[in-house]
Amino acid sequence: MKVPGFFGWMFAAYRTTTQEVMDKAGLDHAMLIEFAKLSMRILIVIGGPLVFVLGPLHLFCGGGAAGEDKLSWMSMGNVEQGSWLCWVHAFVVWYVVIATHKLIFRSMRREFIPRRFKFLKDMPEPRATSVMVEDVPDRLCKEQVLRNYFDENVFGRKVVKHLYFVKQTADLHKMQHNLNKAKDMGVRARLAGTTDPEKLQRMEKLEREVEKEVDRLRKEINDSDELNSRNAFITFKTRRDTVIALKLFSPADEEEIVVTIPPDPSDIIWADMLVDPNLQTFKELVGYGLTAALMIFFMPIVLTIARIASLDNIKDTVPFADDLVHSYPKLATLYNGLVGSLSLSFMMSMLPTFLVLIFSACFVLREGAKLQQLVQVSYFYFLVLYVLLVTAIGSDLLGTGLQIVERPLKVFALLADKMPTRTHFYLSYITVQWGTHAMNLTRYMNLLKFAAFGLVYDKKAAKDLAEPEDQDYYGVGSRSARFALLLVICLVFCTLTPLMTVVGFVNFFLSRLFYSYLFVYSESVKADLGGVFWFESLKHVQMGLFIYIVLMTGVLFERAASPYPAFIAVSCLLYSVSELRYFLREFRWELLELHEVKSDASKVLPGVCYKQPELISQLDPEEPQRQASPPSPPPSQPPSAPDIGTMLQQAACGCVPPVQRTPAFQALQTRLGLGAASPTATAATAAVPRAPANTPRETVL
Numbered sequence: 001m002k003v004p005g006f007f008g009w010m011f012a013a014y015r016t017t018t019q020e021v022m023d024k025a026g027l028d029h030a031m032l033i034e035f036a037k038l039s040m041r042i043l044i045v046i047g048g049p050l051v052f053v054l055g056p057l058h059l060f061c062g063g064g065a066a067g068e069d070k071l072s073w074m075s076m077g078n079v080e081q082g083s084w085l086c087w088v089h090a091f092v093v094w095y096v097v098i099a100t101h102k103l104i105f106r107s108m109r110r111e112f113i114p115r116r117f118k119f120l121k122d123m124p125e126p127r128a129t130s131v132m133v134e135d136v137p138d139r140l141c142k143e144q145v146l147r148n149y150f151d152e153n154v155f156g157r158k159v160v161k162h163l164y165f166v167k168q169t170a171d172l173h174k175m176q177h178n179l180n181k182a183k184d185m186g187v188r189a190r191l192a193g194t195t196d197p198e199k200l201q202r203m204e205k206l207e208r209e210v211e212k213e214v215d216r217l218r219k220e221i222n223d224s225d226e227l228n229s230r231n232a233f234i235t236f237k238t239r240r241d242t243v244i245a246l247k248l249f250s251p252a253d254e255e256e257i258v259v260t261i262p263p264d265p266s267d268i269i270w271a272d273m274l275v276d277p278n279l280q281t282f283k284e285l286v287g288y289g290l291t292a293a294l295m296i297f298f299m300p301i302v303l304t305i306a307r308i309a310s311l312d313n314i315k316d317t318v319p320f321a322d323d324l325v326h327s328y329p330k331l332a333t334l335y336n337g338l339v340g341s342l343s344l345s346f347m348m349s350m351l352p353t354f355l356v357l358i359f360s361a362c363f364v365l366r367e368g369a370k371l372q373q374l375v376q377v378s379y380f381y382f383l384v385l386y387v388l389l390v391t392a393i394g395s396d397l398l399g400t401g402l403q404i405v406e407r408p409l410k411v412f413a414l415l416a417d418k419m420p421t422r423t424h425f426y427l428s429y430i431t432v433q434w435g436t437h438a439m440n441l442t443r444y445m446n447l448l449k450f451a452a453f454g455l456v457y458d459k460k461a462a463k464d465l466a467e468p469e470d471q472d473y474y475g476v477g478s479r480s481a482r483f484a485l486l487l488v489i490c491l492v493f494c495t496l497t498p499l500m501t502v503v504g505f506v507n508f509f510l511s512r513l514f515y516s517y518l519f520v521y522s523e524s525v526k527a528d529l530g531g532v533f534w535f536e537s538l539k540h541v542q543m544g545l546f547i548y549i550v551l552m553t554g555v556l557f558e559r560a561a562s563p564y565p566a567f568i569a570v571s572c573l574l575y576s577v578s579e580l581r582y583f584l585r586e587f588r589w590e591l592l593e594l595h596e597v598k599s600d601a602s603k604v605l606p607g608v609c610y611k612q613p614e615l616i617s618q619l620d621p622e623e624p625q626r627q628a629s630p631p632s633p634p635p636s637q638p639p640s641a642p643d644i645g646t647m648l649q650q651a652a653c654g655c656v657p658p659v660q661r662t663p664a665f666q667a668l669q670t671r672l673g674l675g676a677a678s679p680t681a682t683a684a685t686a687a688v689p690r691a692p693a694n695t696p697r698e699t700v701l
Contacts, residue, residue, distance in 0.1 A: 026528035047501025233610030263367030287362025372477030416554025488544030
């Protein structure tokens with residue numbers, strides 16, 4: 001979708017509502033925009049009194065402890081030891097925590113739950129009437145037995161419409177691979193200009209024989225229960241029966257089987273449904289070990305960045321640093337404000353790629369969008385550790401952890417000792433994120449890929465190959481983790497330096513503007529989990545309040561003339577824990593209530609079912625519509641793009657259809673000394689049907 005005018009995108013994005021984002025990009029992305037709006041509301045509510053009341057109190061009544069550091073004049077760094085303002089801070093802690101919790105609960109009730117229920121009500125069939133059954137016991141691992149179990153034992157009537165076990169299909173995959181090779185031989189022979197009728201007939205005969213064997217093996221697997229796994233998909237006749245099954249066999253009920261909402265059919269990772277449990281246990285142990293190794297590996301890098309971020313830390317070892325500090329103070333200030341923040345942001349941007357590699361190789365996902373959920377949780381904890389707590393923990397991560405285990409109260413002094421001195425760094429870090437969001441708006445990586453593919457392909461094909469953006473860093477899981485961290489940073493330091501609420505508000509305003517435009521007008525549609533990332537982000541923010549309370553308690557213990565302000569602040573921890581428990585326990589958003597269930601889904605997707613694609617026969621009379629479109633790849637995974645070797649091979653044999661032969665492609669052939677392709681090869685190539693592209697909405701590059 002194109003937006004007219006140079007600044008037209010800005011006005012279009014600002015006018016975009018959360019509902020419009022939901023309609024275009026799905027609920028997960030809509031709630032990411034809503035999270036930015038919630039963050040703006042929180043920072044306005046707590047930032048108003050802090051900036052206009054607490055800040056002036058620091059400035060005029062603090063005692064001038066900050067000296068010549070003008071940026072700290074309105075912060076707690078300007079408050080003298082034993083000042084009466086410590087009593088004010090004790091009650092400000094309560095205000096910040098209560099306001100944050102209340103605004104989170106308000107958004108959960110008003111903004112999320114109605115949209116979540118709408119998402120569930122509008123879910124199309126067959127997903128709306130289907131469930132995923134896991135851990136099926138051996139006695140039920142037969143299609144008719146499991147069907148009777150639900151029809152007779154559970155419901156007492158016929159409720160099951162379709163039942164598909166996930167089956168072991170390794171032999172069928174091998175046979176289909178042989179069939180593809182036989183087809184490729186015929187295509188290559190025609191591309192090479194072969195006119196020998198006997199050779200072509202032999203190839204066609206071989207292809208028919210292999211295809212017949214594939215059909216035989218497919219029918220054998222479909223008719224047999226011996227290759228059934230312990231996972232199955234059941235499609236019920238009505239939505240009401242689906243909701244009843246989900247409530248009866250939810251994971252929390254500890255029944256002999258587990259029933260959950262199924263993934264989008266196009267997002268299922270079928271191979272993960274067939275993993276051996278014993279092997280999976282070993283792989284998960286390896287995955288946890290690799291994650292721990294990643295944590296240890298990144299720690300010295302982050303500590304080095306934290307050290308070189310300030311010229312004062314390196315002036316004793318770097319000769320020119322001391323001269324720079326004294327001779328060019330403004331340049332030194334610029335260095336201290338940008339270098340550390342930029343370096344840390346760059347290193348943290350690499351973490352999601354490593355996490356994706358570990359999770360994809362070592363954990364059972366079963367759906368592509370599940371990977372983003374795992375990335376969100378783990379990436380957030382990594383960010384909190386490396387961005388927020390690294391200055392307090394220091395280089396000895398294990399030693400610090402053991403000290404806290406032996407003396408839990410040491411955590412207050414640990415945070416209060418180092419973190420208040422780093423407020424300037426976090427102001428710079430938040431400000432640097434403004435530029436990061438602006439770079440994301442340009443979609444420069446997609447532009448570079450488009451330019452590279454444009455050397456060989458036409459514009460439409462090059463644009464298709466340049467989509468989607470890298471889901472490691474730009475996925476909704478990674479973005480949600482970064483959004484939550486930035487709000488937590490603003491909350492943790494909001495009373496130490498009230499200016500943090502101002503730079504945080506600007507950050508989330510830009511995020512709301514930039515990403516509204518990206519989600520609605522530029523990026524392709526991804527698989528949708530229906531608000532899971534939103535719920536996890538709110539949980540992370542409330543956990544971040546614990547850090548805020550502990551930090552302020554430690555600061556008040558050190559700064560106040562008596563321990564009572566610290567006692568007032570730490571008592572807020574009990575309230576925050578109870579509010580988090582209430583949040584996790586009381587909000588029921590996963591499933592529809594029975595009185596809200598529609599009789600039928602509002603939309604039916606033709607040609608879609610929960611049967612393994614390789615087991616769907618084109619000759620099956622019971623499923624004529626399911627062959628209308630081939631199974632699409634998971635939306636959360638980027639489409640495969642040819643590498644440079646493939647491009648050169650295509651250039652060498654002239655295997656690029658004429659519609660894709662750009663002048664750059666013809667120039668590439670000339671430079672390779674290959675000349676133009678033969679007319680026979682060109683005609684044969686043009687006759688080869690092209691695979692349908694995963695075409696997103698038009699991207700404004």
